Amino acid sequence: MPSRRLGRSLGIDLVPFKACTYDCIYCQLGRTTDRTLKRKEYVPVDGVLEELARKLSDGDAPDFISLAGSGEPTLHDGLGRLISGIKSMTKIPVAAITNGSLLWDRDVAEPLMSADLVIPSLDAGDAAMFGRINRPHPGIDFDRMVRGLVGFRQKYRGRIWLEVMLLDGLNDSEPAVRKIAELAGRIRPDRVQLNTAARPPAEGAVRPVPFCRMRELTNLFPAPAEIIASGPGKSAKVESEGGNQGEKILAMLRRRPCTAEDVSKGLGIHRLAALKELEALAKKGEARKAETGGSWFYVA
Numbered sequence: 001m002p003s004r005r006l007g008r009s010l011g012i013d014l015v016p017f018k019a020c021t022y023d024c025i026y027c028q029l030g031r032t033t034d035r036t037l038k039r040k041e042y043v044p045v046d047g048v049l050e051e052l053a054r055k056l057s058d059g060d061a062p063d064f065i066s067l068a069g070s071g072e073p074t075l076h077d078g079l080g081r082l083i084s085g086i087k088s089m090t091k092i093p094v095a096a097i098t099n100g101s102l103l104w105d106r107d108v109a110e111p112l113m114s115a116d117l118v119i120p121s122l123d124a125g126d127a128a129m130f131g132r133i134n135r136p137h138p139g140i141d142f143d144r145m146v147r148g149l150v151g152f153r154q155k156y157r158g159r160i161w162l163e164v165m166l167l168d169g170l171n172d173s174e175p176a177v178r179k180i181a182e183l184a185g186r187i188r189p190d191r192v193q194l195n196t197a198a199r200p201p202a203e204g205a206v207r208p209v210p211f212c213r214m215r216e217l218t219n220l221f222p223a224p225a226e227i228i229a230s231g232p233g234k235s236a237k238v239e240s241e242g243g244n245q246g247e248k249i250l251a252m253l254r255r256r257p258c259t260a261e262d263v264s265k266g267l268g269i270h271r272l273a274a275l276k277e278l279e280a281l282a283k284k285g286e287a288r289k290a291e292t293g294g295s296w297f298y299v300a
């Protein structure tokens with residue numbers, strides 16, 4: 001998938017939809033259906049490595065292999081074997097995109113030491129805001145989560161980009177952002193990346209922070225801070241209207257072949273959600289995949 005931060009990123013989906021330690025109010029994947037702390041081998045590591053080897057043998061190398069998924073990837077307990085398996089196969093850097101909730105756990109932190117880049121999240125400067133925005137599993141304590149991030153930085157030699165999701169009227173006041181910035185100062189990431197809900201999520205009245213406000217807020221952070229949000233898209237309205245997403249996508253494909261990126265932009269949905277819908281259509285035989293100019297298109 002094209003990624004603003006990672007270039008061309010080959011994402012490995014390590015947990016099923018939607019196993020996560022959080023249930024963030026801004027989650028583009030919708031509500032967490034399995035809010036859990038249970039770590040297990042959700043998908044077999046050997047199978048993932050075999051699939052990856054096949055994919056890489058196409059010769060079309062991505063800029064990053066990213067461990068992500070339809071939830072929290074560190075819930076997968078085979079991370080160590082997986083990362084060392086990837087490392088023995090290719091020199092392509094590995095990025096782990098995590099909510100950072102489990103980094104206090106050595107069984108999670110140790111395997112991540114061999115990743116080249118870790119992108120954790122921190123959206124709140126105190127436990128109350130953490131509860132409102134991230135709605136964590138009751139077993140996750142805010143202070144322990146923060147200590148996990150701080151401790152991880154002290155041992156980890158790779159790059160850390162700390163992502164902060166700012167939401168209008170929730171955590172975008174100067175005092176709220178100062179609190180997050182203070183914690184960021186303790187964590188010492190290589191970069192802070194400010195994001196915002198670029199479109200209304202499926203639930204609630206979550207609103208994006210205007211770009212000019214985001215720009216002001218970057219100055220509060222001690223580490224180099226940048227804005228990675230693309231801003232609210234015109235198409236966000238389409239999703240908020242609800243309805244059958246598969247039908248809307250099929251209607252788009254009937255007009256012209258589309259990539260997952262086209263569908264994501266066209267319908268204002270997360271790329272991963274677009275990809276899932278497209279794959280479902282392909283499985284049902286309602287769309288087929290065709291490669292042109294190095295990109296995969298879906299054709300009705």
Ligand code: SF4
Binds near residue numbers: 023026029070
């Ligand atoms: S941590 Fe990520 S996947 Fe989990 S609920 Fe929050 S945004 Fe969604």
